[in-house]
Amino acid sequence: MRRTAxxxxxxxxxxxxxxxxxxxxxxxxRVVLSALGIALGIxxxxxxxxxSSSSKAQLIRELDRLGTNMxxxxxxxxxxxxxxxxxxKEAPGMIGRIPGVEQVGATGDIKQSVRRSEKIPEGDTGGIxxxxxxxxxxxxxxxxxxxxxxxxxxxxxxxxxVLGSVAADRLGITAPGQQVFIGGRxxxxxxxxxxxxxxxxxxxxALVGWDAAERLLGFDGHPTSVYERSTDAAVAAVRxxxxxxxxxxxxxxxxxxxxxxxxxxxxxxDGAFTNLLLGLGGVALLVGGVGVANTMxxxxxxxxxxxxxxxxxxxxxxxxxxxxxxxxxxxxxxxGLAGIALGSLATFVYATTxxxxxxxxxxxxxxxxxxxxxxxxxxxxYPAVRxxxxxxxxxxxxx
Amino acid sequence: xxxxxxxxxxxxxxxxxGKQYPGGVTALRGVDLTIxxxxxxxxxxxxxxxxxxLLHIVGTLDRPSSGSVAIAGHDVAALSDGRLSALRAQxxxxxxxxxxxxxxxxxxxxxxxxxxxSGLPRAERRRRAAAALERVGLADRMDHKPHQLSGxxxxxxxxxxxxxxxxxxxxxxxxxxxxxxxxxxxxxxLLHDLNKEGATIAVITxxxxxxxxxxxxxxxxxxxxxxxxxxxxxxGGTGADxxxxxxxxxxxxxxxxxxxxxx
Ligand SMILES: Nc1ncnc2c1ncn2[C@@H]1O[C@H](COP(=O)(O)OP(=O)(O)O)[C@@H](O)[C@H]1O
Ligand SMILES: [Mg+2]
Numbered sequence: 001m002r003r004t005a006x007x008x009x010x011x012x013x014x015x016x017x018x019x020x021x022x023x024x025x026x027x028x029x030r031v032v033l034s035a036l037g038i039a040l041g042i043x044x045x046x047x048x049x050x051x052s053s054s055s056k057a058q059l060i061r062e063l064d065r066l067g068t069n070m071x072x073x074x075x076x077x078x079x080x081x082x083x084x085x086x087x088x089k090e091a092p093g094m095i096g097r098i099p100g101v102e103q104v105g106a107t108g109d110i111k112q113s114v115r116r117s118e119k120i121p122e123g124d125t126g127g128i129x130x131x132x133x134x135x136x137x138x139x140x141x142x143x144x145x146x147x148x149x150x151x152x153x154x155x156x157x158x159x160x161x162v163l164g165s166v167a168a169d170r171l172g173i174t175a176p177g178q179q180v181f182i183g184g185r186x187x188x189x190x191x192x193x194x195x196x197x198x199x200x201x202x203x204x205x206a207l208v209g210w211d212a213a214e215r216l217l218g219f220d221g222h223p224t225s226v227y228e229r230s231t232d233a234a235v236a237a238v239r240x241x242x243x244x245x246x247x248x249x250x251x252x253x254x255x256x257x258x259x260x261x262x263x264x265x266x267x268x269x270d271g272a273f274t275n276l277l278l279g280l281g282g283v284a285l286l287v288g289g290v291g292v293a294n295t296m297x298x299x300x301x302x303x304x305x306x307x308x309x310x311x312x313x314x315x316x317x318x319x320x321x322x323x324x325x326x327x328x329x330x331x332x333x334x335x336g337l338a339g340i341a342l343g344s345l346a347t348f349v350y351a352t353t354x355x356x357x358x359x360x361x362x363x364x365x366x367x368x369x370x371x372x373x374x375x376x377x378x379x380x381x382y383p384a385v386r387x388x389x390x391x392x393x394x395x396x397x398x399x
Numbered sequence: 400x401x402x403x404x405x406x407x408x409x410x411x412x413x414x415x416x417g418k419q420y421p422g423g424v425t426a427l428r429g430v431d432l433t434i435x436x437x438x439x440x441x442x443x444x445x446x447x448x449x450x451x452x453l454l455h456i457v458g459t460l461d462r463p464s465s466g467s468v469a470i471a472g473h474d475v476a477a478l479s480d481g482r483l484s485a486l487r488a489q490x491x492x493x494x495x496x497x498x499x500x501x502x503x504x505x506x507x508x509x510x511x512x513x514x515x516x517s518g519l520p521r522a523e524r525r526r527r528a529a530a531a532l533e534r535v536g537l538a539d540r541m542d543h544k545p546h547q548l549s550g551x552x553x554x555x556x557x558x559x560x561x562x563x564x565x566x567x568x569x570x571x572x573x574x575x576x577x578x579x580x581x582x583x584x585x586x587x588x589l590l591h592d593l594n595k596e597g598a599t600i601a602v603i604t605x606x607x608x609x610x611x612x613x614x615x616x617x618x619x620x621x622x623x624x625x626x627x628x629x630x631x632x633x634x635g636g637t638g639a640d641x642x643x644x645x646x647x648x649x650x651x652x653x654x655x656x657x658x659x660x661x662x
Contacts, residue, residue, distance in 0.1 A: 011516075012521075314484050393461045
């Protein structure tokens with residue numbers, strides 16, 4: 001007779017995996033259905049985080065392209081002081097001489113309206129401003145021309161106009177060569193601009209060359225906005241020097257703004273909408289966890305005989321527990337993997353259709369998968385404990 | 400089996416075992432039972448007499464309400480769940496009326512499950528499972544799933560699973576109960592052969608015909624052992640009891656054996 005010491009053998013990791021997955025292999029449809037809840041929850045969360053990250057990456061990429069080294073100088077508000085707030089005609093040139101400044105462009109407001117034809121009433125501006133512009137403006141803004149060409153020395157002197165993207169849409173101008181009516185005469189549209197995220201006011205403008213504006217539209221020659229781009233290192237110093245330089249008589253009324261600040265702020269925030277969707281994903285995940293727990297309870301009931309058999313073959317209570325926790329872990333883990341794939345795919349589709357970079361943050365993927373493992377353990381624990389407590393003799397009862 | 404060959408070793412030693420189920424049913428009362436190494440015996444009695452309860456207690460799947468149980472020299476009452484499980488894994492094999500094969504996995508894998516909790520590596524388990532299947536005459540059915548096997552074949556797979564770990568004791572609860580007579584015959588023959596090779600086997604049955612063809616019968620009725628052909632030292636009183644109690648479900652041919660002991 002062998003009188004070996006009685007100590008239960010340990011199952012290898014591979015055996016645990018095998019025993020835990022045995023219940024799943026026989027019931028693929030049930031696996032799909034019960035993992036679905038978790039998959040949808042994880043997919044929602046991954047997609048929400050992915051889409052928000054992709055949009056953010058796009059903003060940052062845009063900021064990189066547009067630069068954060070441009071300042072806009074405007075006359076500010078002098079209503080109460082009664083001082084002459086207008087920027088001097090020399091302001092752009094003076095600003096250009098500040099050390100570190102590389103490009104300077106300027107626009108000046110013109111009290112005229114732009115219309116598609118003389119038949120349209122003069123009051124109908126459509127929210128479009130007419131501005132005089134220097135040639136350097138487009139380069140300073142790092143803007144580009146969608147069609148046609150930007151103003152140059154030659155076109156700047158003749159009745160020609162370049163439209164911002166919004167202005168062109170509102171006027172119904174689709175291609176250069178068409179004409180618009182400004183200040184009692186027709187101007188030929190020579191170019192239409194791409195959107196300008198740093199200068200939305202230019203998107204809504206009809207731009208006429210500086211000299212032509214003075215000659216044909218009664219422009220007084222005073223700039224109303226000076227756009228200045230410097231080296232990155234000089235931005236702070238330039239900002240300090242600009243008021244005195246632009247308007248030496250009344251430096252206190254000069255207003256200096258950084259249009260990239262708003263974009264930066266946008267890139268730094270998570271929308272409330274994102275949080276709401278994340279919460280929804282969390283609820284789906286929770287419901288998915290309840291679904292897994294439910295499936296596990298049914299699985300334990302159905303497999304009473306198997307549990308009794310395993311106990312008769314020498315399985316300890318602990319080994320029965322591990323078997324069912326493993327099964328639950330696999331069930332939710334599979335759901336998690338499917339959810340990660342699904343969420344990444346949704347993000348990919350959104351990113352490619354919106355021409356955004358495809359970003360799915362690794363922390364979201366590992367966090368999501370970690371969450372499914374926790375849910376799998378919690379959901380499987382109660383059914384597993386019940387399975388382990390089952391009396392082997394009752395479990396083996398034939399009926 | 401590692402019998403020494405000299406004095407027979409005791410595999411099972413039950414002394415005064417009683418079992419009350421919750422709800423007041425007394426399934427066993429004062430059962431003494433000794434099984435020696437190499438024995439082949441029948442535990443026979445009518446339905447509800449407590450045979451399965453006895454098998455569960457002998458197989459350490461359940462604990463008695465009173466009395467003591469020693470299996471392979473281990474006092475069961477002193478063992479934790481983990482040690483009891485190890486005892487089953489190392490010393491006891493079960494065969495059930497309802498086979499209890501795991502559906503969806505091959506015959507070989509089903510037999511290999513019999514070694515899962517023994518600590519052997521998987522490849523070795525499968526190798527031994529193949530040998531055990533060969534032993535029960537199912538070498539050509541290794542890859543068949545349970546639903547592709549006949550009842551008799553399923554029971555032979557279950558027997559292979561029970562013996563693959565070379566247990567000291569094989570417990571079979573109505574092993575032929577779900578089979579036609581020919582398959583049942585084959586299964587009993589297999590158990591006989593295994594016994595000749597050294598296995599200690601206890602067969603539970605309500606069928607006296609099957610019981611009488613085994614070397615030893617333990618007759619049980621209302622939770623009491625009423626006759627045991629091993630008990631050469633049985634007192635006259637118990638013997639009289641055995642006679643009257645066992646009579647209703649004794650087949651005509653059983654008289655000789657039972658009588659020889661009782662007298
Ligand atoms: N789990 C249980 N709970 C309560 N009573 C039980 C249980 N198992 C068996 N019994 C009762 O114990 C008695 C013996 O049952 P059992 O050992 O299954 O007999 P057999 O196997 O000889 O038919 C019967 O009266 C049965 O109803
Ligand atoms: Mg029974």
